[in-house]
Amino acid sequence: MEHQSIKIENLSLGYGNSTHAKHEIFPPFSVTADNSQFIALVGRNGVGKSTFLRTLTGLQNIFSGNIYINEKIANNLSRKDYADLMSFVSTETIRIMHLKVFDLVAMGRYTYTNLFGNLSANDEKIIVDSLKMVGMSDFMWRNVSELSDGERQRIMIARALVQDTPIMILDEPTAFLDIPNKYEIILLLKNLTRQKSKTIIFSTHDINIALQLADKIWLMANGKMHEGSPSQLMQTNAFDEMFVDTILKMEDGEIKFK
Amino acid sequence: MTNNRFRTKFYFGILSLTAVLFFVLDIVLGSVSISLDEIFNVFFSADKVDTHISNIIINFRLPRACVALLVGVSLSVSGLQMQTIFRNPLADPYILGVSSGAGLGVALFLLGSSIFSVILPAVVSNFCIATAAFVGSALTLLLILIVSIRIRDIMTVLIFGIMFSGAATAIVGLLQYMSSQSALKTFVVWTLGNLGSATFDEIKVMFIITLTGLTIVVFSIKKLNVLLLGDVYAQTVGVNLKMTRIMVFVSTSLLTGHVVAFCGPIGFIGIAVPHIARMFFRRADHRILFPACILLGANIMLFCDIVSQLPGYSMVLPVNVVVAFVGIPVIIWIILSNKKIVN
Numbered sequence: 001m002e003h004q005s006i007k008i009e010n011l012s013l014g015y016g017n018s019t020h021a022k023h024e025i026f027p028p029f030s031v032t033a034d035n036s037q038f039i040a041l042v043g044r045n046g047v048g049k050s051t052f053l054r055t056l057t058g059l060q061n062i063f064s065g066n067i068y069i070n071e072k073i074a075n076n077l078s079r080k081d082y083a084d085l086m087s088f089v090s091t092e093t094i095r096i097m098h099l100k101v102f103d104l105v106a107m108g109r110y111t112y113t114n115l116f117g118n119l120s121a122n123d124e125k126i127i128v129d130s131l132k133m134v135g136m137s138d139f140m141w142r143n144v145s146e147l148s149d150g151e152r153q154r155i156m157i158a159r160a161l162v163q164d165t166p167i168m169i170l171d172e173p174t175a176f177l178d179i180p181n182k183y184e185i186i187l188l189l190k191n192l193t194r195q196k197s198k199t200i201i202f203s204t205h206d207i208n209i210a211l212q213l214a215d216k217i218w219l220m221a222n223g224k225m226h227e228g229s230p231s232q233l234m235q236t237n238a239f240d241e242m243f244v245d246t247i248l249k250m251e252d253g254e255i256k257f258k
Numbered sequence: 259m260t261n262n263r264f265r266t267k268f269y270f271g272i273l274s275l276t277a278v279l280f281f282v283l284d285i286v287l288g289s290v291s292i293s294l295d296e297i298f299n300v301f302f303s304a305d306k307v308d309t310h311i312s313n314i315i316i317n318f319r320l321p322r323a324c325v326a327l328l329v330g331v332s333l334s335v336s337g338l339q340m341q342t343i344f345r346n347p348l349a350d351p352y353i354l355g356v357s358s359g360a361g362l363g364v365a366l367f368l369l370g371s372s373i374f375s376v377i378l379p380a381v382v383s384n385f386c387i388a389t390a391a392f393v394g395s396a397l398t399l400l401l402i403l404i405v406s407i408r409i410r411d412i413m414t415v416l417i418f419g420i421m422f423s424g425a426a427t428a429i430v431g432l433l434q435y436m437s438s439q440s441a442l443k444t445f446v447v448w449t450l451g452n453l454g455s456a457t458f459d460e461i462k463v464m465f466i467i468t469l470t471g472l473t474i475v476v477f478s479i480k481k482l483n484v485l486l487l488g489d490v491y492a493q494t495v496g497v498n499l500k501m502t503r504i505m506v507f508v509s510t511s512l513l514t515g516h517v518v519a520f521c522g523p524i525g526f527i528g529i530a531v532p533h534i535a536r537m538f539f540r541r542a543d544h545r546i547l548f549p550a551c552i553l554l555g556a557n558i559m560l561f562c563d564i565v566s567q568l569p570g571y572s573m574v575l576p577v578n579v580v581v582a583f584v585g586i587p588v589i590i591w592i593i594l595s596n597k598k599i600v601n
Contacts, residue, residue, distance in 0.1 A: 057494055080517035083496030089489050099486060107484045110495040117480030117545060142263070163495060 003071065005167050005199035006033040006056070006222045011065035013055060025051060028065055031218055035166070036197040038190050040210035043220030044242060049203045050091075052220070053171050056201075058082045070166060083111050087160035087169040091175060094152065099144045101155055105131060108162035123162075126255035130161040134188060150181035157188065167191070170202040174209070182206060186213055207239070211253055266539060266546055273553035277327075280560035284323040287569035290314055318454065322563065324461050324554045325453045328468050328493050329521055330559025332513040334551040335475055335530030338535070339506050342482045342544070344416050351528035354419040358426035359364040360518040363394025364448055365433040372441035384455050387448065391519035398422065398573065400513035404583075406503045414488060415503075450576035451522040453563055460520055467516040474509035475548060478502065482544045525578055526585030527562075531555045534588060558584070 010223050016022035026048040033039055043049050054060040056067065058074060082215050087108065094104070108130075109123045118182040119127070131137050134154040144152065153173055160168050173189070177209070186209050190241035192198050193215075201218075204210055210217055211230040217227040219233060221241035226233055233239065239250035249258045292311055300312045310451060336351035344353065352358070367390035371383075401422065405416045434442055454463065482504045484492045493499055517524060535550035536542065559581075566580040 059490060059493060079493055079498050083494060086494075088491070088494035092488060092490065094487055096486055096542055098536050098540050103483070103541070103543045104487070107487060107491070107495060110480070110484055110497065113480065115477060115480070117483060231408040 004032050004034055004068070005035050005037070005070060006201075007068040007071075008032065008056075009054070009066040009068075011067060011068045012063050013051045014063040015051075022063075024063065026225075027223055031225060031227045033167075033199050033201060033216070035199055036193045037199055038193040038213065038215045039199075039218060039220045040099060040214035040216075041201060041220070042205075042207060042210055042242070043201040043203075047220045050171060053088075053169055053201075055084060055173060057088050057169055065227075065229070080111055083163065083165070085165055086169055087163040087165045089153075089156045089160050089168075089170040089173055091171045093149075093176075094156070095145045097143075097145060100140075101131070101136065101142050101144055101147070102127060102140045104144050104155060105159045105162055108159040110161075119209065126162050127158075130158040131155075133157045133161065133192075150178070150185070153177065153181075153185055153190070157185070163191070165198075167199045167201070170200070172203050172205070174206055176205055182209060207250075207255065208253075233245045261488050263534065266541075269539065270499070270549060270551045270553065273550075273557060277553060277556045280557055280564065281323050281327065284326060284560050284564050284567075285315065285319045285325060287564055288314070288319060288567045289570070289572045289574070291570065314481050321456060321458060321461055323560065324456050325456050325464065325521060326559045326563040327518050327556050329453065329524060330527060330555035330557070331552050332468050332471065332517050332555075333524060333528040333559075334531035334535075334555025335472065335548065336510045336513045337530075338532040338547055338551045339475065339478070339482065339510050340528075341532050342485055343503070343506050344412060345486075345488060346416070347533070348529065349416075350525075351517075352423070352523065352525075353416065355398050355422040355426060356508065356511055356514045357518050358400030358423040358430070359394040360391035360515065361394065361430050361449070361523065362426040363390035363392070363397075365437075365445055366390065366394075366586075368441045368445050369433045369437045371562050372438040385460075388460065388519040393513055395511060395515035395518055398426075399507065399515070401513075402507055403504060406507060407500055410489075410499075412503075447576075448522045449578070451524040451578040451581070453521055453566075454574075456520045464516050464520055467512050471509045471513035472552075474505055474512075478505045478509065479544045479548055481505070486542055493535040522578070524581060526581045526589075527555060527559055530585045531558060533559075 008029070010028040010030055012024055012028040013026035014022060014024035023205065041049055051060065055062055058077060062075060069077070105127050106119055106123070109119065109126070112123060113119060128137070131140055134157050136151065136154050137159060139147065141153065144155065147155065170189070173185055177185065189200050189202065190213050193200050214230060216227065216229055217233055219238050219242065221238070222244055224241065226238040226241070228236070228238070234253060243249055247258055248255055277547045286292065287296060292314065294306055296311055297315060300315045304312060333351050340349040340351060340353050341347060364387050367386055401593055402415070402419060405418050410417055434445060481497055483491070484495055485502065489499060531551055531554050532547065534549050535554050538554070539546050539550050541547065562577065562580045562584050565584065566575045566577050568575060
């Protein structure tokens with residue numbers, strides 16, 4: 001019996017709190033993510049994808065509505081609880097002098113290591129295995145600052161992997177990558193949902209990749225959240241909502257000029 | 259991996275040995291030349307030595323060397339923490355305004371005593387300067403903690419620290435402008451740094467504060483490592499940011515506060531040593547950088563103190579002058595030989 005990894009009820013997105021003026025940027029919506037589903041979050045720049053992911057990962061307070069993560073109420077979770085449930089890969093590019101790939105990936109073991117951060121033999125094995133899984137074993141003692149964008153993204157995924165969480169969230173993991181790298185990274189993530197039964201949610205601007213590989217798409221467009229499998233969303237012409245007021249349209253799964 | 263670890267341990271061993279060597283040299287070398295035999299006798303058969311010589315060793319050179327050691331360790335570790343938490347290679351222990359706060363305290367005390375024409379004996383006056391500096395830096399810390407608990411963005415905290423420093427410096431400038439010549443000179447001399455004014459009791463205080471500060475840092479090492487990736491990643495792997503900032507700011511204020519209080523605002527060590535440690539060990543892991551900063555900081559500060567004594571001459575240079583002369587070429591050399599200090 002599959003359980004729901006994430007259940008979102010009447011969540012609206014926005015900024016502000018009791019002291020500052022409240023500003024809603026996206027009206028309430030409800031979506032769900034099943035265990036080991038591969039979900040693409042699609043929408044135009046500024047629609048609120050990042051705000052949504054920040055809210056989902058607890059980096060930003062819930063504006064209104066409810067989030068349940070593995071059936072736990074998100075509002076009651078501490079940072080450590082979050083870290084046990086979901087790992088996160090942001091869009092930020094990490095370039096730090098003398099930071100070894102191994103040391104960066106090891107940071108994902110934060111909640112598992114002792115007070116001083118010493119790695120056990122088991123921790124080291126998990127780090128080595130994760131690097132193998134993302135195809136970066138040979139880079140273990142290289143400096144992070146010397147890696148290409150594609151290599152760095154794999155390392156960041158390995159770092160999320162060693163955190164060993166049921167859910168993984170990635171904010172635009174394919175930005176800055178060339179086309180072969182884009183596909184490789186997304187296929188790598190999809191394999192993780194199948195082999196490690198992780199639930200993975202990633203935001204992306206690559207609609208073609210999302211249509212081809214995602215199990216489900218969350219489409220934020222025109223003030224509405226559309227949820228469904230790629231084919232369902234194609235049938236209901238949901239993608240046209242995304243191109244309202246633009247020179248583009250969606251036709252037979254391809255983006256064309258109107 | 260094993261090869262790497264061996265090299266790290268080897269460097270730690272060498273640096274420990276050179277620290278001991280510099281400590282001994284710092285005691286041996288000075289304006290009055292004293293032989294190793296005589297120094298040995300001072301500690302192990304006191305009756306054989308001239309009281310004049312044992313006085314120099316026990317009351318001047320030994321405390322000075324201890325202070326240099328504590329100052330080097332404290333400032334280097336503080337600098338490391340500040341550079342990590344602000345993710346800024348130019349951050350130093352004083353970036354939070356601790357030294358400006360201390361400077362304001364000292365300036366208020368000196369101006370106050372010059373207005374009321376109070377003339378204090380040197381020992382009392384030194385003690386009061388230290389107290390004023392400590393109160394100044396403690397109040398600064400309090401302010402920073404309040405700000406950092408209320409404000410989420412670390413860059414805002416950084417800007418606040420810089421603005422506070424600016425305001426404190428401006429007030430100090432006003433006080434300097436209004437103060438008497440002698441008070442002004444005392445203040446200027448204080449800003450040049452002095453490793454030699456601390457008494458044994460004060461050194462005990464410095465030692466206890468350093469140990470407390472370092473203990474807090476030991477428990478922050480793991481958090482500092484994750485903070486390299488920034489606040490977002492740190493939080494998503496389970497770091498409690500508020501708690502971490504409190505630990506880092508309290509330990510930094512303790513470590514720099516006692517230095518500024520007893521020795522004045524000693525520059526360059528805090529910014530340069532963490533970079534030297536990174537270049538030397540080629541790692542960003544704080545489990546290596548923390549001991550590396552302790553060892554390198556002790557070595558470099560002791561070396562600077564030896565230079566400032568100008569062995570063989572009767573003059574002593576202000577420590578900040580020497581630290582700048584030693585620190586600046588090192589930083590320039592690092593930049594030139596590595597092309598870049600970050601990224």
